[in-house]
Amino acid sequence: MRVLGIDPGSETLGWGVVEGTGSKYAAVDFGTVKASAKLAFSKRLLTMYVGVADVIGRFEPDVLSIEEAFYAKNASVALKLGQVRGVILVLAEQRKLEIAEYAARLIKQTVVGYGNAEKQQVGMMVKVLLKLKTVPTPHDAADALAAAICHLHHATAARRSK
Numbered sequence: 001m002r003v004l005g006i007d008p009g010s011e012t013l014g015w016g017v018v019e020g021t022g023s024k025y026a027a028v029d030f031g032t033v034k035a036s037a038k039l040a041f042s043k044r045l046l047t048m049y050v051g052v053a054d055v056i057g058r059f060e061p062d063v064l065s066i067e068e069a070f071y072a073k074n075a076s077v078a079l080k081l082g083q084v085r086g087v088i089l090v091l092a093e094q095r096k097l098e099i100a101e102y103a104a105r106l107i108k109q110t111v112v113g114y115g116n117a118e119k120q121q122v123g124m125m126v127k128v129l130l131k132l133k134t135v136p137t138p139h140d141a142a143d144a145l146a147a148a149i150c151h152l153h154h155a156t157a158a159r160r161s162k
Helices: 041-059 075-094 104-112 119-129 139-160
Strands: 002-007 012-021 024-034 063-067 098-102
Touching (some): 002 139, 012 139, 024 041, 024 139, 041 075, 063 075, 063 139, 075 098, 098 104, 098 139, 104 119, 104 139, 119 139
Parallel strands (some): 063 098
Antiparallel strands (some): 002 012, 012 024
């Protein structure tokens, strides 16, 4: 199974492609889609759409694993992230990808073993689990890889319980 993990953001969106099953998986590639904060928000949304569409075209994932919306202290930030998520979810539906959504806390719990893990801890565990030489940077890409690992772990557990 090939999973595209997404860490949504309106200026920097992290993505990571991981292939495998259960606890046996490997990074295929990872990176970010960036949009200038100076752009109109609608243009940033388009940048994210086009960037993720390119990743889907290049890597042909089976599943999109995306971080669920969360409560932000700033309502405007939460709304913008929700709009980015919406654009990516529509894209995944258009491309007929299976969609899996996970709470940030569950992603951290799955990858690090602690739901309140810091970004550095997530990055280090992603490095270890994917046998990478260095911690993926920026942290948006590491978080996206963590979302993909989370899905591989939970999808395998769900298949075993059937």
